Amino acid sequence: MSALNFPDDRRYHAEHLWAKEAGDGSFVIGITDFAQDQLGEVIFIDLPEVGSHFDQGVSCAEIESAKVVSPAIIPLSGTVAEVNEALSDTPELVNSDPYGAGWLVRIKADDLSEATITAAEYQKIISA
Amino acid sequence: MSITLYTAPDCLRCKIVKEFLAERGQEYTSFDFKEDKDIFNKYYRANRSSIYRNPEGVEFPIFDDGQVIKQGTGEILAYLLSGRVLEACVTRSELLHGWISGLNVSACPAGQEDNFVTLVRLLAQGGLTVELHSDGRRADLLKRVLDEGFVSRMVLDIVGPAALYPAIVGGELSAEDLKQSIALTRAHADGLIRVLASAYAGGDGMTRVSPAEAGEAAKMVLDACGDRMLPVFVEAQQAEGLEALENQALLPYRSKVRASLVKAEIRKPEAH
Numbered sequence: 001m002s003a004l005n006f007p008d009d010r011r012y013h014a015e016h017l018w019a020k021e022a023g024d025g026s027f028v029i030g031i032t033d034f035a036q037d038q039l040g041e042v043i044f045i046d047l048p049e050v051g052s053h054f055d056q057g058v059s060c061a062e063i064e065s066a067k068v069v070s071p072a073i074i075p076l077s078g079t080v081a082e083v084n085e086a087l088s089d090t091p092e093l094v095n096s097d098p099y100g101a102g103w104l105v106r107i108k109a110d111d112l113s114e115a116t117i118t119a120a121e122y123q124k125i126i127s128a
Numbered sequence: 129m130s131i132t133l134y135t136a137p138d139c140l141r142c143k144i145v146k147e148f149l150a151e152r153g154q155e156y157t158s159f160d161f162k163e164d165k166d167i168f169n170k171y172y173r174a175n176r177s178s179i180y181r182n183p184e185g186v187e188f189p190i191f192d193d194g195q196v197i198k199q200g201t202g203e204i205l206a207y208l209l210s211g212r213v214l215e216a217c218v219t220r221s222e223l224l225h226g227w228i229s230g231l232n233v234s235a236c237p238a239g240q241e242d243n244f245v246t247l248v249r250l251l252a253q254g255g256l257t258v259e260l261h262s263d264g265r266r267a268d269l270l271k272r273v274l275d276e277g278f279v280s281r282m283v284l285d286i287v288g289p290a291a292l293y294p295a296i297v298g299g300e301l302s303a304e305d306l307k308q309s310i311a312l313t314r315a316h317a318d319g320l321i322r323v324l325a326s327a328y329a330g331g332d333g334m335t336r337v338s339p340a341e342a343g344e345a346a347k348m349v350l351d352a353c354g355d356r357m358l359p360v361f362v363e364a365q366q367a368e369g370l371e372a373l374e375n376q377a378l379l380p381y382r383s384k385v386r387a388s389l390v391k392a393e394i395r396k397p398e399a400h
Protein backbone atom coordinates (compact mmCIF):
# COMPACT_ATOMS: atom_id res chain seq x y z
CA MET A 1 0.00 0.00 0.00
CA SER A 2 2.89 2.37 0.74
CA ALA A 3 3.64 2.69 -2.95
CA LEU A 4 0.18 4.10 -3.66
CA ASN A 5 -0.23 7.82 -3.92
CA PHE A 6 -3.12 10.14 -2.87
CA PRO A 7 -2.49 13.78 -3.72
CA ASP A 8 -3.94 16.42 -1.36
CA ASP A 9 -4.97 18.83 -4.10
CA ARG A 10 -8.35 17.24 -4.78
CA ARG A 11 -11.54 15.86 -3.23
CA TYR A 12 -12.27 12.14 -2.86
CA HIS A 13 -15.23 9.81 -2.68
CA ALA A 14 -15.28 6.57 -0.69
CA GLU A 15 -16.10 4.67 -3.90
CA HIS A 16 -12.59 5.33 -5.18
CA LEU A 17 -12.94 8.35 -7.43
CA TRP A 18 -11.50 11.82 -7.11
CA ALA A 19 -12.61 15.26 -8.32
CA LYS A 20 -10.22 18.12 -8.98
CA GLU A 21 -11.23 21.67 -9.76
CA ALA A 22 -10.12 22.55 -13.27
CA GLY A 23 -9.90 26.28 -12.63
CA ASP A 24 -12.96 27.29 -14.62
CA GLY A 25 -15.38 25.96 -12.03
CA SER A 26 -15.61 22.54 -13.63
CA PHE A 27 -14.19 19.36 -12.09
CA VAL A 28 -12.03 16.67 -13.60
CA ILE A 29 -12.98 13.19 -12.38
CA GLY A 30 -10.84 10.09 -12.22
CA ILE A 31 -10.17 6.94 -10.24
CA THR A 32 -7.68 6.65 -7.40
CA ASP A 33 -4.37 4.89 -7.41
CA PHE A 34 -5.87 2.30 -5.08
CA ALA A 35 -8.73 1.63 -7.53
CA GLN A 36 -6.46 1.21 -10.53
CA ASP A 37 -4.25 -1.13 -8.52
CA GLN A 38 -7.26 -3.28 -7.55
CA LEU A 39 -8.60 -3.39 -11.11
CA GLY A 40 -5.40 -4.49 -12.76
CA GLU A 41 -4.65 -3.69 -16.39
CA VAL A 42 -7.61 -1.71 -17.76
CA ILE A 43 -8.61 -2.87 -21.24
CA PHE A 44 -11.73 -0.85 -21.97
CA ILE A 45 -13.65 2.10 -20.55
CA ASP A 46 -17.25 2.76 -21.43
CA LEU A 47 -17.52 6.53 -21.05
CA PRO A 48 -20.77 8.55 -20.93
CA GLU A 49 -22.02 10.99 -23.54
CA VAL A 50 -21.18 14.65 -23.16
CA GLY A 51 -24.23 16.37 -21.75
CA SER A 52 -25.42 13.47 -19.61
CA HIS A 53 -26.15 14.22 -15.98
CA PHE A 54 -25.26 12.05 -12.98
CA ASP A 55 -26.11 12.36 -9.33
CA GLN A 56 -23.37 11.93 -6.75
CA GLY A 57 -22.84 8.25 -5.93
CA VAL A 58 -24.11 6.74 -9.18
CA SER A 59 -22.01 5.12 -11.88
CA CYS A 60 -20.96 7.38 -14.75
CA ALA A 61 -18.73 4.89 -16.60
CA GLU A 62 -17.74 1.23 -16.67
CA ILE A 63 -14.11 0.25 -16.36
CA GLU A 64 -13.17 -3.18 -17.67
CA SER A 65 -10.09 -5.21 -16.93
CA ALA A 66 -9.75 -8.84 -18.03
CA LYS A 67 -10.89 -9.89 -14.57
CA VAL A 68 -13.63 -7.43 -13.60
CA VAL A 69 -16.06 -4.82 -14.83
CA SER A 70 -16.25 -2.03 -12.30
CA PRO A 71 -18.59 0.98 -12.14
CA ALA A 72 -17.05 4.45 -11.81
CA ILE A 73 -19.00 6.13 -9.02
CA ILE A 74 -19.15 9.86 -9.61
CA PRO A 75 -17.95 11.86 -6.58
CA LEU A 76 -20.01 14.99 -7.33
CA SER A 77 -23.35 15.54 -9.04
CA GLY A 78 -23.00 17.22 -12.38
CA THR A 79 -23.27 17.30 -16.14
CA VAL A 80 -20.56 15.84 -18.34
CA ALA A 81 -18.76 18.61 -20.24
CA GLU A 82 -15.96 16.53 -21.73
CA VAL A 83 -14.78 12.92 -21.80
CA ASN A 84 -11.19 11.76 -22.06
CA GLU A 85 -11.09 10.63 -25.71
CA ALA A 86 -7.56 9.31 -25.29
CA LEU A 87 -8.92 6.44 -23.23
CA SER A 88 -10.61 4.81 -26.20
CA ASP A 89 -7.24 3.85 -27.67
CA THR A 90 -5.12 3.91 -24.54
CA PRO A 91 -7.26 2.91 -21.55
CA GLU A 92 -4.07 1.86 -19.76
CA LEU A 93 -3.49 5.56 -19.02
CA VAL A 94 -5.83 4.94 -16.08
CA ASN A 95 -3.20 2.58 -14.68
CA SER A 96 -0.10 4.55 -15.55
CA ASP A 97 -1.35 8.04 -14.63
CA PRO A 98 -4.63 7.84 -12.66
CA TYR A 99 -4.39 11.44 -11.41
CA GLY A 100 -3.28 12.97 -14.70
CA ALA A 101 -3.63 11.68 -18.26
CA GLY A 102 -5.91 8.87 -17.05
CA TRP A 103 -8.79 11.17 -16.06
CA LEU A 104 -12.26 9.98 -17.09
CA VAL A 105 -14.60 12.95 -17.49
CA ARG A 106 -14.84 16.64 -16.77
CA ILE A 107 -18.12 17.79 -15.26
CA LYS A 108 -19.94 20.98 -14.52
CA ALA A 109 -20.83 20.39 -10.87
CA ASP A 110 -24.36 21.13 -9.61
CA ASP A 111 -23.40 22.07 -6.10
CA LEU A 112 -19.89 22.82 -4.94
CA SER A 113 -20.83 22.24 -1.31
CA GLU A 114 -21.70 18.57 -1.80
CA ALA A 115 -20.00 16.41 0.82
CA THR A 116 -16.76 14.73 -0.20
CA ILE A 117 -13.76 13.46 1.76
CA THR A 118 -10.11 14.42 1.94
CA ALA A 119 -7.14 12.36 0.81
CA ALA A 120 -6.40 11.48 4.45
CA GLU A 121 -9.98 10.39 5.10
CA TYR A 122 -9.97 8.31 1.93
CA GLN A 123 -6.74 6.59 2.92
CA LYS A 124 -8.26 5.76 6.30
CA ILE A 125 -11.21 4.08 4.56
CA ILE A 126 -9.13 1.91 2.26
CA SER A 127 -6.74 0.82 4.98
CA ALA A 128 -9.57 -0.10 7.38
CA MET B 129 -8.86 -19.55 -42.88
CA SER B 130 -6.43 -18.43 -40.24
CA ILE B 131 -7.08 -19.20 -36.61
CA THR B 132 -6.17 -16.89 -33.76
CA LEU B 133 -6.35 -17.87 -30.11
CA TYR B 134 -6.27 -15.46 -27.20
CA THR B 135 -5.25 -17.22 -24.04
CA ALA B 136 -4.46 -16.71 -20.37
CA PRO B 137 -1.38 -17.98 -18.53
CA ASP B 138 -1.74 -21.41 -16.86
CA CYS B 139 -5.13 -21.92 -18.48
CA LEU B 140 -6.08 -25.57 -18.75
CA ARG B 141 -8.99 -24.80 -21.08
CA CYS B 142 -6.58 -23.00 -23.42
CA LYS B 143 -4.11 -25.88 -23.33
CA ILE B 144 -6.80 -28.37 -24.39
CA VAL B 145 -7.67 -26.31 -27.46
CA LYS B 146 -4.00 -25.80 -28.37
CA GLU B 147 -3.29 -29.51 -28.08
CA PHE B 148 -6.27 -30.35 -30.25
CA LEU B 149 -5.15 -27.92 -32.96
CA ALA B 150 -1.59 -29.26 -32.80
CA GLU B 151 -2.80 -32.84 -33.04
CA ARG B 152 -4.80 -32.03 -36.14
CA GLY B 153 -1.83 -30.19 -37.62
CA GLN B 154 -3.88 -27.02 -37.84
CA GLU B 155 -1.84 -23.84 -37.83
CA TYR B 156 -2.82 -21.04 -35.52
CA THR B 157 -1.50 -17.88 -33.93
CA SER B 158 -1.74 -17.49 -30.22
CA PHE B 159 -1.55 -14.41 -27.98
CA ASP B 160 -1.42 -14.35 -24.22
CA PHE B 161 -3.56 -11.59 -22.73
CA LYS B 162 -0.78 -10.61 -20.33
CA GLU B 163 2.37 -11.14 -22.37
CA ASP B 164 0.89 -9.76 -25.57
CA LYS B 165 -1.33 -7.27 -23.83
CA ASP B 166 -1.20 -4.61 -26.52
CA ILE B 167 -2.44 -7.05 -29.15
CA PHE B 168 -5.06 -8.53 -26.86
CA ASN B 169 -6.31 -5.17 -25.61
CA LYS B 170 -6.71 -3.91 -29.14
CA TYR B 171 -8.58 -7.07 -30.14
CA TYR B 172 -10.77 -6.82 -27.05
CA ARG B 173 -11.73 -3.23 -27.75
CA ALA B 174 -12.59 -4.00 -31.36
CA ASN B 175 -14.65 -7.09 -30.54
CA ARG B 176 -15.87 -6.34 -27.07
CA SER B 177 -19.57 -6.74 -27.85
CA SER B 178 -18.98 -10.32 -29.09
CA ILE B 179 -16.83 -11.34 -26.15
CA TYR B 180 -18.34 -13.12 -23.21
CA ARG B 181 -17.33 -12.52 -19.61
CA ASN B 182 -18.05 -15.12 -16.94
CA PRO B 183 -18.35 -14.08 -13.27
CA GLU B 184 -14.56 -14.14 -13.02
CA GLY B 185 -13.78 -12.09 -16.09
CA VAL B 186 -13.16 -12.68 -19.78
CA GLU B 187 -13.58 -16.34 -20.62
CA PHE B 188 -10.40 -17.74 -22.14
CA PRO B 189 -9.52 -19.03 -24.61
CA ILE B 190 -11.07 -16.83 -27.27
CA PHE B 191 -11.05 -18.46 -30.69
CA ASP B 192 -11.36 -16.40 -33.86
CA ASP B 193 -11.12 -17.78 -37.38
CA GLY B 194 -12.31 -14.64 -39.12
CA GLN B 195 -15.83 -16.08 -39.44
CA VAL B 196 -16.85 -16.68 -35.86
CA ILE B 197 -15.64 -15.84 -32.40
CA LYS B 198 -16.01 -18.76 -30.00
CA GLN B 199 -15.27 -19.02 -26.32
CA GLY B 200 -15.45 -22.00 -24.01
CA THR B 201 -13.42 -25.11 -24.59
CA GLY B 202 -16.47 -27.28 -25.29
CA GLU B 203 -17.86 -24.87 -27.84
CA ILE B 204 -14.52 -24.34 -29.57
CA LEU B 205 -13.78 -28.06 -29.89
CA ALA B 206 -17.33 -28.72 -31.07
CA TYR B 207 -16.85 -26.09 -33.76
CA LEU B 208 -13.52 -27.57 -34.81
CA LEU B 209 -15.01 -31.06 -34.93
CA SER B 210 -18.10 -30.30 -36.97
CA GLY B 211 -18.64 -26.65 -37.64
CA ARG B 212 -21.80 -25.22 -36.19
CA VAL B 213 -23.78 -28.49 -36.27
CA LEU B 214 -23.13 -29.26 -32.59
CA GLU B 215 -24.27 -25.86 -31.35
CA ALA B 216 -27.62 -27.33 -30.32
CA CYS B 217 -26.04 -29.71 -27.84
CA VAL B 218 -22.87 -27.88 -26.81
CA THR B 219 -23.57 -24.56 -25.15
CA ARG B 220 -21.85 -22.26 -22.69
CA SER B 221 -20.55 -23.95 -19.58
CA GLU B 222 -21.92 -22.39 -16.43
CA LEU B 223 -19.31 -24.20 -14.36
CA LEU B 224 -15.85 -22.88 -13.58
CA HIS B 225 -12.81 -24.14 -11.70
CA GLY B 226 -11.98 -27.25 -13.65
CA TRP B 227 -15.58 -28.28 -14.31
CA ILE B 228 -17.32 -28.10 -17.65
CA SER B 229 -21.04 -28.28 -18.42
CA GLY B 230 -23.20 -27.18 -21.32
CA LEU B 231 -23.19 -30.67 -22.85
CA ASN B 232 -26.67 -32.00 -23.63
CA VAL B 233 -26.63 -35.52 -25.03
CA SER B 234 -30.35 -35.42 -25.91
CA ALA B 235 -29.91 -32.51 -28.32
CA CYS B 236 -27.18 -34.20 -30.36
CA PRO B 237 -28.19 -34.12 -34.05
CA ALA B 238 -28.43 -37.46 -35.84
CA GLY B 239 -25.13 -38.34 -37.46
CA GLN B 240 -23.07 -36.36 -34.93
CA GLU B 241 -22.89 -39.08 -32.27
CA ASP B 242 -19.22 -39.91 -32.87
CA ASN B 243 -18.23 -36.27 -32.65
CA PHE B 244 -20.17 -35.81 -29.43
CA VAL B 245 -18.50 -38.83 -27.85
CA THR B 246 -15.10 -37.59 -29.06
CA LEU B 247 -15.77 -34.15 -27.62
CA VAL B 248 -16.59 -35.48 -24.14
CA ARG B 249 -13.49 -37.66 -24.27
CA LEU B 250 -11.24 -34.76 -25.28
CA LEU B 251 -12.54 -32.53 -22.51
CA ALA B 252 -12.13 -35.19 -19.83
CA GLN B 253 -8.76 -36.40 -21.04
CA GLY B 254 -7.61 -32.79 -21.19
CA GLY B 255 -8.18 -32.56 -17.45
CA LEU B 256 -11.67 -31.05 -17.09
CA THR B 257 -14.36 -32.59 -14.90
CA VAL B 258 -17.40 -33.18 -17.07
CA GLU B 259 -21.05 -32.64 -16.15
CA LEU B 260 -23.38 -34.17 -18.75
CA HIS B 261 -27.05 -33.30 -19.18
CA SER B 262 -29.90 -35.27 -20.71
CA ASP B 263 -33.62 -34.58 -20.97
CA GLY B 264 -34.37 -38.27 -21.36
CA ARG B 265 -34.11 -38.49 -25.15
CA ARG B 266 -31.26 -40.34 -26.86
CA ALA B 267 -30.72 -43.00 -24.17
CA ASP B 268 -28.65 -44.98 -26.68
CA LEU B 269 -26.12 -42.18 -26.99
CA LEU B 270 -26.23 -41.50 -23.26
CA LYS B 271 -25.24 -45.10 -22.64
CA ARG B 272 -22.41 -44.82 -25.13
CA VAL B 273 -21.02 -41.69 -23.52
CA LEU B 274 -21.36 -42.98 -19.95
CA ASP B 275 -19.76 -46.31 -20.88
CA GLU B 276 -16.58 -44.45 -21.75
CA GLY B 277 -16.29 -43.41 -18.12
CA PHE B 278 -15.50 -39.75 -18.73
CA VAL B 279 -18.59 -38.23 -17.15
CA SER B 280 -18.17 -37.16 -13.52
CA ARG B 281 -21.69 -35.92 -12.94
CA MET B 282 -24.83 -36.94 -14.77
CA VAL B 283 -27.93 -34.72 -14.65
CA LEU B 284 -31.24 -35.95 -16.05
CA ASP B 285 -33.68 -33.08 -16.55
CA ILE B 286 -37.36 -33.89 -16.87
CA VAL B 287 -38.42 -30.69 -18.61
CA GLY B 288 -42.17 -31.34 -18.53
CA PRO B 289 -44.78 -33.97 -19.38
CA ALA B 290 -44.18 -35.85 -22.66
CA ALA B 291 -46.86 -33.78 -24.40
CA LEU B 292 -44.83 -30.61 -23.82
CA TYR B 293 -41.47 -32.00 -24.96
CA PRO B 294 -41.87 -30.83 -28.59
CA ALA B 295 -42.63 -27.29 -27.42
CA ILE B 296 -39.86 -27.16 -24.82
CA VAL B 297 -36.98 -29.08 -26.42
CA GLY B 298 -38.17 -29.59 -29.96
CA GLY B 299 -38.49 -33.37 -29.92
CA GLU B 300 -40.60 -36.28 -28.72
CA LEU B 301 -39.71 -38.27 -25.61
CA SER B 302 -40.40 -41.99 -25.81
CA ALA B 303 -41.27 -43.97 -22.69
CA GLU B 304 -38.53 -46.44 -23.48
CA ASP B 305 -35.86 -43.73 -23.78
CA LEU B 306 -37.00 -42.20 -20.51
CA LYS B 307 -36.93 -45.55 -18.74
CA GLN B 308 -33.38 -46.24 -19.88
CA SER B 309 -32.16 -42.71 -19.17
CA ILE B 310 -33.48 -42.95 -15.60
CA ALA B 311 -31.78 -46.31 -15.09
CA LEU B 312 -28.48 -45.00 -16.50
CA THR B 313 -28.60 -41.89 -14.33
CA ARG B 314 -29.37 -43.92 -11.19
CA ALA B 315 -26.50 -46.25 -11.94
CA HIS B 316 -24.06 -43.33 -12.20
CA ALA B 317 -21.95 -42.59 -9.11
CA ASP B 318 -22.98 -38.92 -9.19
CA GLY B 319 -26.33 -39.02 -10.95
CA LEU B 320 -29.08 -36.53 -10.32
CA ILE B 321 -32.66 -36.35 -11.59
CA ARG B 322 -34.46 -33.01 -11.69
CA VAL B 323 -38.08 -32.22 -12.45
CA LEU B 324 -37.84 -28.71 -13.86
CA ALA B 325 -40.29 -25.86 -13.76
CA SER B 326 -39.08 -25.17 -17.30
CA ALA B 327 -39.36 -21.85 -19.06
CA TYR B 328 -40.10 -22.02 -22.77
CA ALA B 329 -41.45 -20.00 -25.67
CA GLY B 330 -45.18 -20.63 -25.85
CA GLY B 331 -47.92 -19.20 -28.07
CA ASP B 332 -47.71 -15.72 -26.58
CA GLY B 333 -44.19 -15.16 -25.29
CA MET B 334 -42.32 -16.98 -22.58
CA THR B 335 -44.30 -19.31 -20.41
CA ARG B 336 -43.58 -21.79 -17.65
CA VAL B 337 -44.48 -25.39 -16.90
CA SER B 338 -47.25 -25.28 -14.27
CA PRO B 339 -47.29 -27.24 -11.00
CA ALA B 340 -49.99 -29.52 -12.49
CA GLU B 341 -47.81 -30.16 -15.55
CA ALA B 342 -44.79 -30.87 -13.34
CA GLY B 343 -47.06 -33.34 -11.53
CA GLU B 344 -47.86 -35.03 -14.86
CA ALA B 345 -44.13 -35.16 -15.61
CA ALA B 346 -43.52 -36.87 -12.27
CA LYS B 347 -46.29 -39.36 -13.03
CA MET B 348 -44.57 -40.10 -16.35
CA VAL B 349 -41.30 -40.72 -14.49
CA LEU B 350 -43.06 -43.03 -12.05
CA ASP B 351 -44.64 -44.98 -14.90
CA ALA B 352 -41.21 -45.33 -16.51
CA CYS B 353 -39.29 -46.49 -13.46
CA GLY B 354 -41.98 -47.94 -11.20
CA ASP B 355 -40.30 -46.57 -8.10
CA ARG B 356 -42.18 -44.05 -5.97
CA MET B 357 -39.04 -43.64 -3.85
CA LEU B 358 -36.93 -42.39 -6.75
CA PRO B 359 -35.04 -39.34 -5.41
CA VAL B 360 -35.72 -36.28 -7.55
CA PHE B 361 -35.19 -32.58 -7.15
CA VAL B 362 -37.63 -29.88 -8.12
CA GLU B 363 -35.88 -26.89 -9.59
CA ALA B 364 -36.93 -23.70 -11.35
CA GLN B 365 -35.37 -22.70 -14.62
CA GLN B 366 -34.78 -18.94 -14.73
CA ALA B 367 -35.51 -17.04 -17.90
CA GLU B 368 -35.62 -13.49 -19.05
CA GLY B 369 -39.10 -12.08 -19.12
CA LEU B 370 -40.36 -14.47 -16.44
CA GLU B 371 -40.50 -13.88 -12.75
CA ALA B 372 -37.91 -15.91 -10.86
CA LEU B 373 -39.43 -18.69 -8.78
CA GLU B 374 -38.29 -18.58 -5.18
CA ASN B 375 -38.46 -21.56 -2.88
CA GLN B 376 -41.90 -20.57 -1.63
CA ALA B 377 -43.24 -20.54 -5.19
CA LEU B 378 -41.83 -24.02 -5.76
CA LEU B 379 -43.87 -25.58 -2.94
CA PRO B 380 -46.93 -26.21 -5.18
CA TYR B 381 -44.60 -27.91 -7.67
CA ARG B 382 -43.14 -30.12 -4.97
CA SER B 383 -46.65 -31.10 -3.77
CA LYS B 384 -47.73 -32.11 -7.26
CA VAL B 385 -44.50 -34.03 -7.89
CA ARG B 386 -44.75 -35.78 -4.52
CA ALA B 387 -48.11 -37.20 -5.51
CA SER B 388 -46.06 -39.63 -7.64
CA LEU B 389 -42.49 -39.37 -6.35
CA VAL B 390 -42.64 -39.07 -2.58
CA LYS B 391 -39.00 -38.13 -2.02
CA ALA B 392 -39.03 -35.01 -4.20
CA GLU B 393 -37.12 -32.07 -2.70
CA ILE B 394 -36.66 -28.46 -3.76
CA ARG B 395 -33.19 -27.59 -4.93
CA LYS B 396 -31.66 -24.20 -5.47
CA PRO B 397 -29.86 -23.67 -8.77
CA GLU B 398 -26.78 -22.32 -6.93
CA ALA B 399 -26.36 -25.71 -5.28
CA HIS B 400 -24.62 -27.19 -8.34
